[in-house]
Amino acid sequence: MGDTSSAASPLGAFKDEAAQRLGNWFEEFVLDPTIPPLGVTPKDLVLRRGKARLFRYRPQRKRLYPLPFIVLSWVGISPKYALDLMPGNSYIEYLVKQGHDVYLLDWGVPGEEDRDFGFEECIFDIIPRTIERAREVSNAEEVTLNGVCLGGMLSSIYLALNPDAPVRNHVALVAGIDSDHGGLFKAWLNDFPADQLIRVYGMVPPHLMGTGFKLLRPLGDTAAISALWFNLARKDYITMFKAMNRWANDFIPMPGRFFLQLAKEIYAKNALAKGDFFVGGQRVDLSRHTQPLLVAAAKNDHIVPPLSARALLDLVSSEDKEYVELPGGHISVFAGRGASTSLWPKIDQWVSQRSQKASRADKH
Numbered sequence: 001m002g003d004t005s006s007a008a009s010p011l012g013a014f015k016d017e018a019a020q021r022l023g024n025w026f027e028e029f030v031l032d033p034t035i036p037p038l039g040v041t042p043k044d045l046v047l048r049r050g051k052a053r054l055f056r057y058r059p060q061r062k063r064l065y066p067l068p069f070i071v072l073s074w075v076g077i078s079p080k081y082a083l084d085l086m087p088g089n090s091y092i093e094y095l096v097k098q099g100h101d102v103y104l105l106d107w108g109v110p111g112e113e114d115r116d117f118g119f120e121e122c123i124f125d126i127i128p129r130t131i132e133r134a135r136e137v138s139n140a141e142e143v144t145l146n147g148v149c150l151g152g153m154l155s156s157i158y159l160a161l162n163p164d165a166p167v168r169n170h171v172a173l174v175a176g177i178d179s180d181h182g183g184l185f186k187a188w189l190n191d192f193p194a195d196q197l198i199r200v201y202g203m204v205p206p207h208l209m210g211t212g213f214k215l216l217r218p219l220g221d222t223a224a225i226s227a228l229w230f231n232l233a234r235k236d237y238i239t240m241f242k243a244m245n246r247w248a249n250d251f252i253p254m255p256g257r258f259f260l261q262l263a264k265e266i267y268a269k270n271a272l273a274k275g276d277f278f279v280g281g282q283r284v285d286l287s288r289h290t291q292p293l294l295v296a297a298a299k300n301d302h303i304v305p306p307l308s309a310r311a312l313l314d315l316v317s318s319e320d321k322e323y324v325e326l327p328g329g330h331i332s333v334f335a336g337r338g339a340s341t342s343l344w345p346k347i348d349q350w351v352s353q354r355s356q357k358a359s360r361a362d363k364h
Contacts, residue, residue, distance in 0.1 A: 143166065
């Protein structure tokens with residue numbers, strides 16, 4: 001007699017898997033819909049500057065590299081725990097475990113009172129104070145600066161205006177530079193009533209921020225739910241989905257003046273790439289950037305398309321510079337399931353090799 005069990009036929013196997021999916025869904029989203037702990041890598045607050053906070057992460061092994069590794073996050077938009085998503089899937093946790101002395105600059109949650117907060121406050125106050133404090137706490141002469149998204153734009157501007165800053169290495173991760181290749185953001189912001197929005201709200205409020213990002217990919221939520229259904233048999237996938245889904249629907253405001261500078265100058269006029277962007281009356285000339293530079297982009301990034309990020313490589317004067325383009329989207333490239341085997345090891349290797357050489361000051 002042949003095997004008549006349900007698993008013996010494709011239909012039976014399909015039924016069994018569907019039953020397991022439904023069981024997992026009921027268990028994980030009905031009985032226990034809690035979100036896994038997010039942003040829990042141990043850290044200490046070492047600086048507060050207005051609403052901005054600088055954290056230093058506690059070592060999980062002997063520190064192998066003397067340079068503080070400063071991660072500059074984006075301003076507004078969303079919380080920064082995507083950089084430290086959850087144990088086992090955290091960019092920051094990975095760097096700490098590789099022996100780096102990791103710091104994170106979190107700009108905080110802006111309010112209406114921050115309507116006049118702009119690029120000047122970032123470039124002339126918070127970033128230099130962050131670098132100074134990290135050097136002081138770690139007793140280091142130089143740092144590695146890793147800007148992510150808008151943080152990469154800000155770190156590039158800072159180094160262009162401060163070419164002699166005590167920064168050994170610069171990593172710009174999914175950082176938009178050339179807005180002529182800015183994709184849908186460029187198209188939208190060309191005719192966007194930015195002045196009217198800020199006049200009414202004093203900032204970009206969270207609900208408009210969320211609506212704008214979701215309209216960039218109207219079927220994004222549908223695709224995420226579809227992928228979840230096909231992976232409901234995997235508990236690890238469900239845990240990751242819960243974490244990323246929480247972050248993807250968690251928005252915070254952007255300060256009014258910062259948004260106006262970003263929308264009207266950098267995106268509408270492509271002023272940064274053209275050398276026509278001014279911060280506090282100083283023209284930003286990216287050719288004054290001379291630090292070793294790693295530019296990383298994501299192949300499927302619909303927020304900062306690869307050409308927008310890669311432009312930095314051609315605009316700086318750094319002799320030591322490299323461009324990598326990896327699978328993934330704007331967030332998944334550094335916070336997704338594949339980041340631990342692609343982007344994170346690349347950054348670790350690149351920075352580690354340059355953190356043991358003679359300092360820039362010693363070369364002059």
